[in-house]
Amino acid sequence: MSAGLEVRGLNKAFGGLTVSKNITLDLRPGDRKALIGPNGAGKTTFANLITGIDRPTSGEIRLDGRDLRPLSAARRVRAGVAKTFQITTLFKRLTVRENLRLAVLERERRGLRMFARADGDPAVEHEVAALLDQFGLLRHADAPVESLAYGQQRLIELALTLALRPRILILDEPAAGVPSSESHLIVEAIERLPSDLAVLIIEHDMKLVFQVARSIIVLVAGAILTEGTPSQIAADPRVRELYLGAAHG
Amino acid sequence: MSSSASDVAPRRPLLAGRGLLWEAVILAVGVGLFFLFPYDLGFLSRILIMIVFVLSLDLVLGYAGVATLGQAAMYGTGAYAAGLIAIHVTASPLLGLAAGAVAGAGIAFVSGLVLMRAHGLTLLMLSIAVAQVLQEVANKARPLTGGADGLRGIRMDPILGLWEFDFIGRAGYWYVLTVLILVLLFLKVVVNSPLGLSARGIQESPERMRAIGTPVYWRLVWIYTIAGGIAGVAGALAAQVTALVSLEVFNFDHSAEALIMLVLGGAGRLYGAVVGVAIFMLVEHVAAAVDPFNWLFLIGALVLAVVFFVPAGLLGLPKALTGLVRR
Amino acid sequence: MGTLLNILVDGVAYGMILFMISVGLSVTMGLMRVINLAHGGFAMLGGAGVHYLGARLGLPFVPAALLAIGAVVALAVPMERVLYRPIYRMGELQQVLATIGITFLMIASVNLWLGSTLLAIPLPDAWSGTVDLGFRSLPMHRLIVIGAGLATALGLWALIDRTGYGIRLRAAVDNRATASALGIDTGRIFAITFALGAGLAAFGGILGAELLPVDAYYPLRYMVHFLIVVAVGGMGSITGSFLAALGLGILDTTARYMVPDFGTIFFFLVTILVLALRPQGLLGRAA
Numbered sequence: 001m002s003a004g005l006e007v008r009g010l011n012k013a014f015g016g017l018t019v020s021k022n023i024t025l026d027l028r029p030g031d032r033k034a035l036i037g038p039n040g041a042g043k044t045t046f047a048n049l050i051t052g053i054d055r056p057t058s059g060e061i062r063l064d065g066r067d068l069r070p071l072s073a074a075r076r077v078r079a080g081v082a083k084t085f086q087i088t089t090l091f092k093r094l095t096v097r098e099n100l101r102l103a104v105l106e107r108e109r110r111g112l113r114m115f116a117r118a119d120g121d122p123a124v125e126h127e128v129a130a131l132l133d134q135f136g137l138l139r140h141a142d143a144p145v146e147s148l149a150y151g152q153q154r155l156i157e158l159a160l161t162l163a164l165r166p167r168i169l170i171l172d173e174p175a176a177g178v179p180s181s182e183s184h185l186i187v188e189a190i191e192r193l194p195s196d197l198a199v200l201i202i203e204h205d206m207k208l209v210f211q212v213a214r215s216i217i218v219l220v221a222g223a224i225l226t227e228g229t230p231s232q233i234a235a236d237p238r239v240r241e242l243y244l245g246a247a248h249g
Numbered sequence: 250m251s252s253s254a255s256d257v258a259p260r261r262p263l264l265a266g267r268g269l270l271w272e273a274v275i276l277a278v279g280v281g282l283f284f285l286f287p288y289d290l291g292f293l294s295r296i297l298i299m300i301v302f303v304l305s306l307d308l309v310l311g312y313a314g315v316a317t318l319g320q321a322a323m324y325g326t327g328a329y330a331a332g333l334i335a336i337h338v339t340a341s342p343l344l345g346l347a348a349g350a351v352a353g354a355g356i357a358f359v360s361g362l363v364l365m366r367a368h369g370l371t372l373l374m375l376s377i378a379v380a381q382v383l384q385e386v387a388n389k390a391r392p393l394t395g396g397a398d399g400l401r402g403i404r405m406d407p408i409l410g411l412w413e414f415d416f417i418g419r420a421g422y423w424y425v426l427t428v429l430i431l432v433l434l435f436l437k438v439v440v441n442s443p444l445g446l447s448a449r450g451i452q453e454s455p456e457r458m459r460a461i462g463t464p465v466y467w468r469l470v471w472i473y474t475i476a477g478g479i480a481g482v483a484g485a486l487a488a489q490v491t492a493l494v495s496l497e498v499f500n501f502d503h504s505a506e507a508l509i510m511l512v513l514g515g516a517g518r519l520y521g522a523v524v525g526v527a528i529f530m531l532v533e534h535v536a537a538a539v540d541p542f543n544w545l546f547l548i549g550a551l552v553l554a555v556v557f558f559v560p561a562g563l564l565g566l567p568k569a570l571t572g573l574v575r576r
Numbered sequence: 577m578g579t580l581l582n583i584l585v586d587g588v589a590y591g592m593i594l595f596m597i598s599v600g601l602s603v604t605m606g607l608m609r610v611i612n613l614a615h616g617g618f619a620m621l622g623g624a625g626v627h628y629l630g631a632r633l634g635l636p637f638v639p640a641a642l643l644a645i646g647a648v649v650a651l652a653v654p655m656e657r658v659l660y661r662p663i664y665r666m667g668e669l670q671q672v673l674a675t676i677g678i679t680f681l682m683i684a685s686v687n688l689w690l691g692s693t694l695l696a697i698p699l700p701d702a703w704s705g706t707v708d709l710g711f712r713s714l715p716m717h718r719l720i721v722i723g724a725g726l727a728t729a730l731g732l733w734a735l736i737d738r739t740g741y742g743i744r745l746r747a748a749v750d751n752r753a754t755a756s757a758l759g760i761d762t763g764r765i766f767a768i769t770f771a772l773g774a775g776l777a778a779f780g781g782i783l784g785a786e787l788l789p790v791d792a793y794y795p796l797r798y799m800v801h802f803l804i805v806v807a808v809g810g811m812g813s814i815t816g817s818f819l820a821a822l823g824l825g826i827l828d829t830t831a832r833y834m835v836p837d838f839g840t841i842f843f844f845l846v847t848i849l850v851l852a853l854r855p856q857g858l859l860g861r862a863a
Contacts, residue, residue, distance in 0.1 A: 073459060073460075074459055074462045074463065074464055075462075077460065077461060077462035078462045082460075083460070085457075085460070089454045089456050089457045089460075090453075090454070090457065091449070091450050091453035091454055091457065092453060092454075093449075093453055094446075094449060094450070094453060098446065098449075101446065102446050102447065102450045102461070103461045105443045105446065105447070106447065106458075106461045106462055106463050107461070107462065110443045111443050111444060111447040111463055111468065112443075112444055112468075112471065113442055113443045113444060114438070114439045114442045114443075114444040114445070114475070115263070115438060115442065116263070116442055116443065117263060117441050117442065118441060118442055118443045118445065118446040119441075120263075160461070163461075164461055164462065310669065316668055316669045316672060318672070363848065363852045366852075366855065367851065367852075367855045368855070369611065369668060370605065370611055370803065370806065370807050370811060371807050371851050371855045371856070371857070373611070373672070373803070373807075374800075374803055374804050374807040374808075374847065374851060375847075375848060375851050375852070377800050377804075378804070378844040378845075378847045378848045378851075379848065381800070381840065381841075381844045382841055382844045382845060382848065385838065385839050385840065385841035385844070386841070388839065389837060389838060389841070501800060502796075505676060508669075508672070508673070508676075509673065509676065512669065512670075512673050516669075543684065543688075545680040545681070545683050545684040545687075546680075546681065546684040546685075546688075548677075548680055549677045549678070549679075549680030549681040549683075549684060550677070550681065551677075552673055552674070552676060552677035552680070553674060553677040553678070553681075555673075556666070556670050556673045556674040556677065557662065557674070560666075560670060
């Protein structure tokens with residue numbers, strides 16, 4: 001048994017179409033890995049298999065040696081696997097603080113309590129305030145999420161997911177839709193993530209990937225083409241072909 | 250979780266003092282009406298009971314965002330439960346209320362297991378169908394319920410052994426007003442609790458609630474069950490105060506009117522239910538006495554006007570108007 | 577045996593009425609993802625129109641019915657434009673409320689116009705007779721209703737399957753955004769569909785007046801029946817509406833004959849059963 005996420009020989013077929021082929025990878029505490037690949041390579045399917053939205057056809061997924069496959073999506077979150085969304089699905093009419101408070105309370109499994117104030121536990125409030133501070137959101141704490149700029153909403157997305165205290169964090173296109181003038185905020189936020197957290201970034205934006213990832217996995221047609229450090233990947237002729245080819249096509 | 254942070258902020262009381270202004274106003278108005286309209290206590294009691302009923306819907310619809318048209322299922326079940334308990338078991342009003350709450354919650358839990366999996370039109374139709382089936386069952390169980398003649402012969406003991414239910418409805422009025430205030434306070438605690446926050450979270454984004462590890466379906470079943478208990482209390486109050494339960498307690502119109510009153514006043518804010526019911530029933534009382542069909546013109550136009558121009562309900566009117574002026 | 581056949585004929589006739597009234601509702605609800613509780617109002621207006629033209633002005637049935645249906649369609653077009661278009665963009669709850677409001681206005685208007693009593697619809701004398709099939713006689717009216725229902729289903733099938741309008745409609749029901757992107761004027765498609773649905777409802781309301789008597793409260797009384805046909809059949813599915821209407825019509829009629837004490841309980845129990853097992857309805861697509 002070893003710490004972290006172990007994926008062994010994962011396959012997924014929809015009908016006759018195989019979208020994940022024999023994927024094997026490890027995610028250890030402190031990892032900063034990126035999953036890249038052209039559109040339709042099966043990145044989203046892979047993330048769904050890990051988070052429990054989809055079930056694999058065959059293969060193993062283990063967290064600290066524990067088989068994750070029988071667990072529902074909600075239970076996997078509680079086991080420590082969390083994912084941000086590509087498109088923000090925040091609680092738009094709740095304030096930023098309420099968004100984070102809700103996540104902390106649900107993580108602590110207090111969501112059924114009805115004879116206590118939601119804002120009544122100083123420890124929870126303290127944790128929420130710390131998260132707000134970490135992501136530079138204190139100024140906007142009591143504004144409804146829908147009133148904030150898109151880049152800030154992405155930060156809340158990140159803070160909300162982190163409030164679940166995951167051990168495996170999957171970032172699904174964390175900078176999607178964020179204007180380039182604000183993307184440094186996302187990079188900084190990722191760099192400040194807890195050092196023992198295992199992070200997998202699924203991203204199109206190569207610039208961001210090369211800034212934050214220490215290891216890059218290239219997925220093509222559902223299978224892993226190669227895995228390596230950013231410099232190895234940048235030098236790999238197959239990857240260049242893939243991206244240049246994609247750019248031309 | 251760090252306990253060192255406990256000195257950051259003091260624990261807040263369940264019901265903050267300043268936040269009780271609305272309850273105080275409602276209580277004062279309730280007391281005032283008793284003395285202003287001593288001959289309309291029956292009608293006033295009906296308004297207060299309706300408020301309790303609409304409040305139960307507010308928890309489901311205004312907070313958790315689940316639109317149903319079958320809240321009368323729980324109201325009716327609570328009414329029959331309270332009536333039957335009074336006739337066959339005990340004439341204690343409080344035990345009758347408890348029976349109504351348990352029965353309403355029970356039927357909400359059972360039907361909620363099916364309903365809370367559905368959405369949109371399907372959910373609306375299922376909720377209507379549940380109330381209709383219960384109505385037919387009550388109709389058919391004639392030996393027990395009196396069928397279409399209604400359940401008669403309900404006699405209540407004095408409340409807490411002290412206050413006798415009288416013909417003018419004085420004791421009944423105080424009784425209903427007290428229960429209403431207690432229900433309001435209960436709901437105020439609930440909507441400000443972690444459970445209430447999670448209900449609003451489900452309304453905003455069920456997908457995201459699942460993503461933060463919440464079993465959304467079971468949470469909704471639980472919320473629906475609590476609301477069912479409150480609807481059952483409303484039904485029980487009606488049975489006890491009017492000493493009669495008829496099949497109409499399950500009527501579709503009853504559920505639909507509750508929905509209209511809630512949205513009229515403003516859903517998701519508790520006091521909207523109070524304002525909506527009061528306005529609806531007062532206007533109905535006056536207008537329907539003149540002409541029951543022209544009353545439908547009025548209410549139809551009112552509903553359309555609110556939906557088109559003040560979606561937040563009449564409680565949102567001041568904000569909507571100031572927004573208009575500032576623009 | 578004889579009763580059984582009569583029950584079946586009555587049930588099928590009732591199902592056809594439900595189908596004619598509900599099918600337009602199902603298609604418009606599937607098309608615009610709108611919840612519309614006011615649709616039964618068009619059936620009532622059709623019946624009220626024939627009552628007015630026939631019973632009060634003395635027009636023969638057929639021209640009266642045609643005029644009434646035309647009038648309902650003529651009313652539905654501006655209603656769609658003015659009232660419904662803003663409603664499409666509202667949330668589910670607001671749609672429920674707004675269309676309940678419209679229902680109330682329709683009820684109040686008909687009451688103001690014709691009063692709150694039952695509105696008799698004078699059918700041609702020939703319709704009240706029976707048809708001898710050799711081994712059995714069947715009431716003419718029921719047969720006409722069944723024939724009209726089948727003709728409606730067939731006509732709709734041809735319209736949807738064989739015309740350009742049908743192709744565009746199917747594309748729009750399937751995926752409105754894609755259809756718009758392909759240059760299909762979905763607003764126009766919807767206006768036409770809405771008017772057509774209202775006309776069919778009026779037709780069904782007129783033909784079905786013997787089974788579903790027309791008065792001012794009609795839209796509220798039968799609202800749930802029409803909507804359940806849509807939900808059970810599956811929003812947007814014409815075949816689904818047909819099967820649901822027929823099935824529920826036969827079921828309800830049989831139950832009323834066989835176990836009159838139990839009233840409509842089977843209708844609703846079966847509805848709960850079907851929707852619990854298939855929330856999207858018989859032929860609806862999963863959301």
